[in-house]
Amino acid sequence: MKAHDLPNVNPELFMAPATEELSANAPSEHAPRILLLYGSLRERSFSRLAAEEAARLLDAMGAETRLFNPRGLPLADAEDASHPKVQELRELAQWAEGMVWCSPERHGAMTGIMKTQVDWIPLSIGAVRPTQGKTLAVMQVCGGSQSFNVVNQLRVLGRWMRMVTIPNQSSVPKAHMEFDDKDRMKPSPYYDRIVDVMEELVKFTLLTRDHSSYLTNRYSERKENAEDLSKRVNQRSI
Template identity: 45%
Template sequence: MPEASALADLPAASPMHLRQPDMDALRPAFSTHKPRILILYGSLRAVSYSRFLAQEAARLLEYFGCEVRIFNPEGLPLPDAAPASHPKVQELREWSAWSEGQVWVQEFDADGRMKPSSYYDRVVDVCEELVKFTLMTRDASNYLTDRYSERKEEVEKLEQRVSLRSL
């Protein structure tokens, strides 16, 4: 357990709910279903580059074996502008519950800190998950960081060197 002084620097956190990583809990049986990914974007423009990027990401994720849904925000009411029973609110809630991965962003106060809220709690959730994923994947980081773009760049550099030698 961290010392009280370490917790003093986290004024918006609830110390009794913060947990250190549990190494044994990081080794459960692997799920056998495809990873469920929800992609959200906010643009309502007819030509939306964020929607294009969401669609491209969906194609890549599907290629990598994921089940993907893209939430179309058209018709989603502003917060508190419609009841929770609104069809788009219900769709977003159902898809959020279905998904296994999302990122949410919240505004900060004038001091650059988040106030205690359900949004802050979600940030804590994401930080906990980041630590858990890091602990779970760090021993395989060479494989996990074997990037397409870098492999491609290395082949192009090699081809260029070979081409120059044949001159």
């Protein structure tokens, strides 16, 4: 379809072909930066243990990881955003190029601890968008039989936060049986799946991190910016 067949669209705002945009970016040489969040404050938290296993794998794959401890993080809006734990979380979110979210399933859903962490990460901080275009892997641990309620919910959150949520995911049933007395995950197909997920996360992060601004550049936003600029120019000329 030709541009003149689209009367409600301004073709002048279409982006340049991808080859021109992508070739202009020099590839990053630093290790992929991955932030891991988990959703439980228990002393022996299986979501934390699973996240720690994921961090070990990511480190072995050449990534640089940070694990955020949610203890002390207030409920969203219960404190000002200047709270030290909020600032720590937001700074890590801006530092990261990808994330891992791992939550237990409680009453068929993610925990409040997990949701609170996501709720404290805004879509934008000034001109910076802490999550847009960054990669995301979702995981859950279950007390009983395997479920996918939590990872499905985390995917919804990932889309809302404008993240590139990778296709693969991990759900560990009867998590209390999957870790030994040294808090290391036992060999199993569930462990192998976590390896698969982390490997895929690293691949997607390497492929997209230098091009996230291109991948998330929207026509509607360019149109709005152009209209705002036109209004300001007209106001100055009056």
